[in-house]
Amino acid sequence: MSVYIFIDHSEGHVKKASLEALSYGATLASQLNTTAEGILLGTLSTDPALLGKYGITKVHQAAQESLNALDSQVYAKIIADFVSAAGDSILVFSNNLSGKAVAPRVAVRLKAALVTGAIALPDTSKGFVVKKTVFSGKAFANISLNTPTKVIALNPNAYSVKEGEGKAEIVPLTATAPAPKVRVVSATAATGHVPLTEAEIVVSGGRGLKGPENWGIIEELANLLGAATACSRPVADAHWRPHNEHVGQTGIAIAPNLYIAIGISGAIQHLAGVNRSKVIVVINKDPEAPFFKAADYGIVGDAFEVVPKMITAVKKLKGK
Amino acid sequence: MKILVCISKTPDTTAKIAFTNNNTTFSGDGVQWIINPYDEWYSLVRAIELKEQDPSKVIHLITVGAADTEPIIRKALAIGGDEAIRVNLDTHDPYTIAVQIAEVAKAGGYDLIFTGKETIDYNGSSIGGMVAELLDLPYISLATKFDLNGTTATVIREIEGGEETDEVALPLVVSCQKGVAEQRIPNMKGIMSARTKPLKVVEPVATQPLTGIVSFELPPAKAGVKLVPADQPEELIRLLHEEARVF
Ligand SMILES: Cc1cc2nc3c(=O)[nH]c(=O)nc-3n(C[C@H](O)[C@H](O)[C@H](O)COP(=O)(O)OP(=O)(O)OC[C@H]3O[C@@H](n4cnc5c(N)ncnc54)[C@H](O)[C@@H]3O)c2cc1C
Numbered sequence A: 001m002s003v004y005i006f007i008d009h010s011e012g013h014v015k016k017a018s019l020e021a022l023s024y025g026a027t028l029a030s031q032l033n034t035t036a037e038g039i040l041l042g043t044l045s046t047d048p049a050l051l052g053k054y055g056i057t058k059v060h061q062a063a064q065e066s067l068n069a070l071d072s073q074v075y076a077k078i079i080a081d082f083v084s085a086a087g088d089s090i091l092v093f094s095n096n097l098s099g100k101a102v103a104p105r106v107a108v109r110l111k112a113a114l115v116t117g118a119i120a121l122p123d124t125s126k127g128f129v130v131k132k133t134v135f136s137g138k139a140f141a142n143i144s145l146n147t148p149t150k151v152i153a154l155n156p157n158a159y160s161v162k163e164g165e166g167k168a169e170i171v172p173l174t175a176t177a178p179a180p181k182v183r184v185v186s187a188t189a190a191t192g193h194v195p196l197t198e199a200e201i202v203v204s205g206g207r208g209l210k211g212p213e214n215w216g217i218i219e220e221l222a223n224l225l226g227a228a229t230a231c232s233r234p235v236a237d238a239h240w241r242p243h244n245e246h247v248g249q250t251g252i253a254i255a256p257n258l259y260i261a262i263g264i265s266g267a268i269q270h271l272a273g274v275n276r277s278k279v280i281v282v283i284n285k286d287p288e289a290p291f292f293k294a295a296d297y298g299i300v301g302d303a304f305e306v307v308p309k310m311i312t313a314v315k316k317l318k319g320k
Numbered sequence B: 001m002k003i004l005v006c007i008s009k010t011p012d013t014t015a016k017i018a019f020t021n022n023n024t025t026f027s028g029d030g031v032q033w034i035i036n037p038y039d040e041w042y043s044l045v046r047a048i049e050l051k052e053q054d055p056s057k058v059i060h061l062i063t064v065g066a067a068d069t070e071p072i073i074r075k076a077l078a079i080g081g082d083e084a085i086r087v088n089l090d091t092h093d094p095y096t097i098a099v100q101i102a103e104v105a106k107a108g109g110y111d112l113i114f115t116g117k118e119t120i121d122y123n124g125s126s127i128g129g130m131v132a133e134l135l136d137l138p139y140i141s142l143a144t145k146f147d148l149n150g151t152t153a154t155v156i157r158e159i160e161g162g163e164e165t166d167e168v169a170l171p172l173v174v175s176c177q178k179g180v181a182e183q184r185i186p187n188m189k190g191i192m193s194a195r196t197k198p199l200k201v202v203e204p205v206a207t208q209p210l211t212g213i214v215s216f217e218l219p220p221a222k223a224g225v226k227l228v229p230a231d232q233p234e235e236l237i238r239l240l241h242e243e244a245r246v247f
């Protein structure tokens, strides 16, 4: 039994969430006294052998350029065919957008138990039990996977990347790819910005900022910290900010190391999307704002006075 | 053209999360149940809009759940849709749910199957992909826009770090999120007509669950907020740098 990790990439680069999945899979493999191996569909701009430093011994690569665009039906067939030929296995995906498209299909093809949103290594003392987030981060569930082959989709930012030494062997994966039924007309990358789900730091603004014209301080603080920007739902609904910045129960769920909430009240639906952040900082002029109950650090004050001073302090710290 | 909309029942977004039976069961005490927001706001409404453009379309709703899901299904019918099917099975195993939906879908010959992005309680994000694989259909995950031109769909979906526009011939499975449609409130006419719309109950096909819930846990309580005076933001930055070490 081996551990296989799906390598998610775009524009030639392996996603950070996928490096986390590789590190998770490698640790799991050593716990189970087996090997961790990567599955790569398509091509990278760097040598895939270098992924060995994340603990995998082999990269099974189907190097057709046509596979660089992810088609869930095509991917699922190739991956499931490969894994079923290999025998009982554990498959690890990142529970990012790519993983959500492919992992459920692969699990069905293999008739394997699937857990999505995993946040910890399996507990194998009694069966095979994986902890996952439920109720939008407000609780966890321990799920037992009751089939010989198992599929785990690991939440982004739940497991840290572990980098060591090592080179992986590249093994060609001969795949008979079915013709894709989905035609990709165009793809646009939101370039120039840190993607929200991959960001280590997120600076977020709410209705307390009064209008889109005041977002300069949010962006400046975010730029200085190498952070992504986010917002509350009413802010996106009012078109002050684009919809893809909306975090919360009905928006994107994130788990950065640091979440700075500025002028956001901390409604339960907002917290549902950000409560897995490691450190939460709240800037709000109302001492009764519910967000302070979920915060690690806070300032009761006017954002328009406090944030510019934070910017100055960060500049000083970074020697700018 | 026939559209199948998958409807699930979830606790209200403000529900208190608590567990009973030695932390093995979600405590429904005092909980108000709602239609999963992704199903109600986006996939159902988009299906209704498609029918408004072309009244020959038929919309069926499906839920896999016990009799207590019926108020939810009636509410969904009040928003729109022609009839509903309830598969009489209470389960949280995603594979089992997907098998039930796929069985109904096979028998009904649907051209389009909509699911929500995820259920807000179990956060699986997996039913759509599973149903697609069981039916060997293409699957567009996490759509933010959905249009039909005859029997060809044009869909915008969220991908890692951007978005992608796809074209695909029906039949097709799509999971919907924000952008696909705007939330609608049921009107009086809808509520009245929902009472008489057919709600068919079918018994499940036999399947073995592949997963089980062993237990639930609540996250550890926060230690409490450390407040910094408003005139000392530089002290906050120092704490974040030296104590929390987040940058
Ligand atoms: C089913 C459902 C789903 C929802 N999903 C989401 C979701 O996914 N994400 C989400 O965000 N919301 C969601 N909501 C909405 C949520 O309930 C809140 O209404 C919303 O989060 C409030 O946004 P806000 O904090 O920006 O605005 P407000 O609640 O208006 O808060 C503004 C805050 O700014 C503070 N403030 C004002 N001026 C200043 C100043 N000068 N300096 C500092 N602070 C200031 C105020 O004290 C206040 O606390 C959902 C609601 C429902 C019913």
Ligand SMILES: Nc1ncnc2c1ncn2[C@@H]1O[C@H](COP(=O)(O)O)[C@@H](O)[C@H]1O
Binding pocket: B006, B007, B008, B009, B036, B038, B039, B062, B063, B064, B065, B094, B097, B114, B115, B116, B117, B118, B119, B122, B123, B124, B125, B126, B127, B128
């Ligand atoms: N019990 C169910 N009955 C019908 N549809 C469901 C059920 N559970 C989930 N779904 C559908 O699948 C979507 C994704 O759910 P999940 O994969 O469980 O997060 C939901 O938004 C629903 O559209």
